[in-house]
Amino acid sequence: MDQLPKCDANYVPLTPINFLKRAAKVYGNRLSVVHERTHFTWQQTYERCLRLADSLRSFNIAKNDVVSVLAPNIPALYEMHFAVPMAGGVINAINTRLNPNHVATILRHSEAKVFFVDYQFVQLARQALQIMMTSESISSKLVLPSVVLIDDIESPTGAIFGEWEYEQLVRKGNPGYIPYEVQDEWDPIALNYTSGTTSEPKRSCL
Incomplete structure (x- = not known):
């Protein structure tokens, strides 16, 4: 048996990607997301994730690159848990209740390449990025992540933060994108950090 x-x-x-793919195939017309007035079927969710994954590749996301997101429990955060691994990246969902110093620590330690920010947390994100730029302990080689705003999906606020808005990336992505396939269950797809710690946040890779 050892030779099998x-x-x-x-x-x-x-992987979660396989679960989503099967749900879209078997239950394509059934609801997968209900968020206030927003409703998506499994097929729509799968297509949106493919589009977002394709757009993420334009940020030069490669295997094991970290994509951070600062957002509450909204459809975008849900979709990113599939789309980021589909692009080969590792999703890092940041606790929205953390202070700017801890958010900055997580962004710096994870070496996030892209930072998605919900419109409600722009001020927190801006403060965290400012801390990253001004901290004396930061290496001169630090590269700040590209910033993408997540606006209200039902009533866009018109807020401006970063070069892109989430729904723009979904629209411009290719629905025929062939997702990255996880080859081994040891491959990381999520990176989490502790909250409420007495020191700096500690990470756990999943």
């Missing part, structure tokens, strides 16, 4: 190799017939790595 992995192959398509006996092994498939379990």
Whole structure:
């Protein structure tokens, strides 16, 4: 039994991407998201995630690159848990109740390449980025992440922060994008940090 190799017939790595793909195929017309007046079916959710993943590739997201997001429980955050791994990246969902110093620490430590920010937390994100730029302990090689605003999906506020808005990325992405396939369950797809810690946040890779 020790000589039994992995192959398509006996092994498939379990990932959320596979769950979403199957749900879109089997239950495509059933609801997957209900958020106030916003409703998406499984097929719509799958297509939106493919589009977003394709757009993320334009940020040069490669395998194991971190994409951070500062947002409450909204459809965009849900979609990013699929779209980021589809692009080969690692999603880092940041607790919205953290202070600017801890947010800055997480962005710096994770080396996030892209930072998605919900419109309600622009001030917090701006303060965190400012701390990153002014901290004396930061290496001169620090590269700030690209910033993407997540506006209200139902009633856009017109807020401006960063070069892109979330729905713009969804619209411009290719629905025929072929997602990155996780080859091994040891490959990371999520990076979480502790909250309420007595020192700096500690990370846990999933």
